[in-house]
Amino acid sequence: MFQAPNWVPYRLRARWDQWRIDRAVSGLANTRPIPARDPEAADAELFLQVCRRDLRITPVAVKALLRFGPRLAVTFMDDGSLAEADREWVNAHVPNARWLDRQIDHPAVNAALAPRPLLDHLYRRTTYITSKLLYPILTARCPRVVVLDTDTAFFRKPDLLLNWITGTDPTPAYYLHDTQHPVTDVPPEVLAAFDDLGRAVTPPGKRWLRPHTFFNSGLLAFRPADIDLDVAEAYLTWRQSVANELKTGRAAIWFGDWTPEQTSYLCAFAVMDPPPKEFPADYVIGGAAGQTFNHFLRHHLVKSDPLKRLTQLVASWA
Numbered sequence: 001m002f003q004a005p006n007w008v009p010y011r012l013r014a015r016w017d018q019w020r021i022d023r024a025v026s027g028l029a030n031t032r033p034i035p036a037r038d039p040e041a042a043d044a045e046l047f048l049q050v051c052r053r054d055l056r057i058t059p060v061a062v063k064a065l066l067r068f069g070p071r072l073a074v075t076f077m078d079d080g081s082l083a084e085a086d087r088e089w090v091n092a093h094v095p096n097a098r099w100l101d102r103q104i105d106h107p108a109v110n111a112a113l114a115p116r117p118l119l120d121h122l123y124r125r126t127t128y129i130t131s132k133l134l135y136p137i138l139t140a141r142c143p144r145v146v147v148l149d150t151d152t153a154f155f156r157k158p159d160l161l162l163n164w165i166t167g168t169d170p171t172p173a174y175y176l177h178d179t180q181h182p183v184t185d186v187p188p189e190v191l192a193a194f195d196d197l198g199r200a201v202t203p204p205g206k207r208w209l210r211p212h213t214f215f216n217s218g219l220l221a222f223r224p225a226d227i228d229l230d231v232a233e234a235y236l237t238w239r240q241s242v243a244n245e246l247k248t249g250r251a252a253i254w255f256g257d258w259t260p261e262q263t264s265y266l267c268a269f270a271v272m273d274p275p276p277k278e279f280p281a282d283y284v285i286g287g288a289a290g291q292t293f294n295h296f297l298r299h300h301l302v303k304s305d306p307l308k309r310l311t312q313l314v315a316s317w318a
Helices: 010-024 026-030 055-066 084-093 107-113 117-124 131-138 159-166 188-201 229-241 249-255 260-270 297-301 304-315
Strands: 044-050 072-078 098-100 145-148 152-154 174-177 215-222 283-285 293-295
Touching (some): 010 304, 026 304, 044 055, 044 131, 055 072, 055 084, 055 152, 055 304, 072 084, 072 131, 107 117, 117 229, 131 145, 131 229, 131 260, 159 174, 159 215, 188 229, 188 249, 188 260, 215 260, 215 283, 215 293, 229 260, 249 260, 297 304
Parallel strands (some): 044 072, 072 098, 283 293
Antiparallel strands (some): 145 215, 152 293, 174 215
């Protein structure tokens, strides 16, 4: 299942890569279902945003964690692209999970958005994955939540995360980050913007203790009660007034149109007291082998070695 060269037209290459991904995890058909726990019997709740493109790898991300036995309720958040048959296919692998639509009429969501017009606009009038920010905070059925992207897998037992889920680890929250240097690999205008952003979003009596600049929301562990959505609203307000140059190019990683959910999480984590911690070095972004956890991102997911390792991982569950 070789990767198509770059000279192949993008649409054809994307279709070929999608076929390769789906084929790599086709062994799921030979694996047993792993049910989610009822929230009353769970230590924490797992949230995943699901899109049609990543449908076939969604059970891989969930089963790769549930196979280690954590008592987790599970909520899948449909981004609006799934058919009922798609949900049923996921349910066959992860029974007893809850599904939430792209938009829901939920008292806690409605109450949270009423005084926060920019978050409300992002949620109700755009296609951004704002539900990934809102639902784990506002609809969680357990006091602890884990937010997980679908292009991920646990290859080894994640003892640190499992201890946090049970409450053995008292750390308030953990977050994933990329391996670039948080200062020297960041454009100076972005570092200056973060200083200004901290002044704009930090509530009275709190301190801005910015997490790693390359903060990533592909794996988060936190208590919903510790997340202040006013900080997210303040970020969106601040973003309205910044120069367009900060919303494009390299700076768009943080302040562009496709990262409002992730930067909102970053800001909320930055004012936590006590502060959160980074997941350790064996929780990685990319395709490097020999890790406890990988958040592949599409760029690495379509490479031959990560796909081979996913095939082997799924085969080991049969």
